[in-house]
Amino acid sequence: MLQIQLIIEDKERVLRGLKKKRLKDAEKYIQEIIELDQKRKQLITQSNEIKNNINVLSKQIGDLFKSEKKEEAEKLKPTSIELKGREAQIDTELKHIETALHNTLVLLPNLPHSSVPDGACAEENEIVFQYGNIPVLSSDALCHWDLADKYGIINFELGVKLTGAGFPVYRGKGAKLQRALINFFLDEALKNDYIEIEPPVLVNEDSGFGTGQLPDKDGQMYYVEKDQLYLIPTAEVPITNIYRDVILKENELPVKNCGYTLCFRREAGSYGKEVRGLNRLHQFDKVEIVQIVRPEESYEVIEEMREYVASLLKMLELPFRTVKLCGGDMSFASALTYDMEVYSAAQKRWLEVSSVSNFETFQTNRLKCRFKDKNGKTLLTHSLNGSALALPRIVAALLENNQAERGIKIPPVLVPYTGFEWID
């Protein structure tokens, strides 16, 4: 959520940013917010004055009762009652204004960082880095869903039987590979000073709102109606919400957390080759990294996180590229996002395996995650997160890129975790 103060103080900058994010009717929203906020302030001032009058009267009445001047006290009561009626009116109006203001404010996406390229869609993203050689496979190379079937390690049909499409069953070395990747990713994160968190995978509405999934992506989360809980689409939600309504001490920053969780996404509206095999699942495994940092450090930190994710891909010997998303392709809450894409050689496409974002104060403003700076002033922190990494597409690329006559070669760095060198 954007800060109202920024909208009022630097309307032009906000408008420029919203346009870069391709928000329609930005002027209309901004105008509305400014007007609503003015009205809001007026009403608060009026309400406060009346409340003050009531408080003064109440004290007088109390004093009169104490000094046994009951009749005089009784005479003051009607005034107070009348004031209260007026206050109630103003408060009702104020509530309406505040709801309207909030509802509009929540529609505004975060402003993109100045370095974000202008553009409307994925084609206009900027490739900032590419690593590794694109493997050239023989003509009979298989896509990962066929390899999964060939070696009996992932069963998509069985998932359909148990649950539905997008819920694969991993078996034997396939299951072990999952476990190996999770542990590898967590261990690497710990080496880089992240504190491991194992959070709940169901969260309440406040948490969904805190990280921006609600109300924006309501339809993308599984919802347990009976208990009013959401299945998390990413560990970002519970982990970042740890810091909801928290005022951190200066020396507690930066907060570096990582966590492995299952992630659940309804992916309503997806279809075709996009969802084939492991490309897009309803349930998948992911290790997430989250940082809460001082505002002035967040753009250094995002580079550090990007490098860290790149290092994982290098260790796994996967060719990848780093893409800086353009304004129109960025997520609602982000100010700067790098996508990391691995090349999946049989499908001959780049698969997004990580998204590293700086949210600046967009999340922390909702979360009320603040810190006291050296001067004792309370300021909003900046929040960042990134996948490090999401498993399915890594597995897809590993299977496809490493296929050989004998079987599928496990990258050396994973062998200590899998206990085997080949899937055959």
Add this chain to the structure above:
RNA sequence: GGAGAGAUGGCAGAGUGGUUGAAUGCGGCGGUCUUGAAAACCGUUGUACCUUAACAGGUACCGGGGGUUCGAAUCCCUCUCUCUCCGCCA
């Protein structure tokens, strides 16, 4: 799931209708003392919002929401959570 008890400031813990944003203790910060530190003593110590150029003033917040009252941390309703006992259970 059933019965009972409870939820107060960073923590502990008073307060059951009238200057109570809230006693007291601990902790934190500043100071005196000290070569330095500790102890002791003195002072200070929440968040958000509104008005103001500023000084300053005002409002709200004692788990959340609603109500009674001129006035609520205090009374009533409701929800959530915690604890104890019973039941069930990995």
